[in-house]
Amino acid sequence: xxxxxxxxxxxxxxxxxxxxxxxxxxxxxxxxxxxxxxxxxxxxxxxxxxxxxxxxxxxxxxxxxxxxxxxxxxxxxxxxxxxxxxxxxxxxxxxxxxxxxxxxxxxxxxxxxxxxxxxxxxxxxxxxxxxxxxxxxxxxxxxxxxxxxxxxxxxxxxxxxxxxxxxxxxxxxxxxxxxxxxxxxxxxxxxxxxxxxxxxxxx
Numbered sequence: 208x209x210x211x212x213x214x215x216x217x218x219x220x221x222x223x224x225x226x227x228x229x230x231x232x233x234x235x236x237x238x239x240x241x242x243x244x245x246x247x248x249x250x251x252x253x254x255x256x257x258x259x260x261x262x263x264x265x266x267x268x269x270x271x272x273x274x275x276x277x278x279x280x281x282x283x284x285x286x287x288x289x290x291x292x293x294x295x296x297x298x299x300x301x302x303x304x305x306x307x308x309x310x311x312x313x314x315x316x317x318x319x320x321x322x323x324x325x326x327x328x329x330x331x332x333x334x335x336x337x338x339x340x341x342x343x344x345x346x347x348x349x350x351x352x353x354x355x356x357x358x359x360x361x362x363x364x365x366x367x368x369x370x371x372x373x374x375x376x377x378x379x380x381x382x383x384x385x386x387x388x389x390x391x392x393x394x395x396x397x398x399x400x401x402x403x404x405x406x407x408x409x410x
Contacts, residue, residue, distance in 0.1 A: 248312065255280055302330060313342055
């Protein structure tokens with residue numbers, strides 16, 4: 208996902224062996240977050256497509272939109288999703304999301320990356336602009352456990368301890384952008400899924 212200073216810090220694409228060990232059933236995880244048929248979903252900072260391919264299968268006949276700043280990662284995601292006919296690909300900066308996704312979508316998914324966003328409320332405001340009324344912003348985050356307490360394949364994994372965000376911290380920076388927390392899903396062993404719903408604007 209992230210290789211240069213221009214990318215979100217501490218969000219580099221992990222080695223595939225431990226990534227697959229941590230998320231052996233990405234489709235099951237997405238189902239637990241309410242992803243289903245007919246939705247149009249942006250996989251924001253999609254990386255190598257580990258979640259994009261099952262996302263595309265789940266939302267069909269809807270569409271999965273893989274969005275990433277790194278062209279090499281987008282190319283890999285395209286390869287992983289080669290058998291999926293309902294994918295769209297956008298190369299760009301997440302902080303300019305509303306300029307690049309030019310029509311409303313049902314959901315924006317951001318997995319394992321939100322902890323590195325320097326201006327999370329600004330990003331959330333970008334997300335809210337691309338969602339349909341009542342659309343959802345789903346953030347998959349590491350619980351704020353010490354890094355040494357989150358081993359994968361026998362080694363500490365995940366972002367630095369000080370970057371990890373509790374559900375309360377995540378809500379505190381997302382809610383002001385125009386969201387309300389709808390559900391908090393447990394994603395064992397180390398993650399939670401915060402499902403935010405776009406607030407309706409009074410008329």
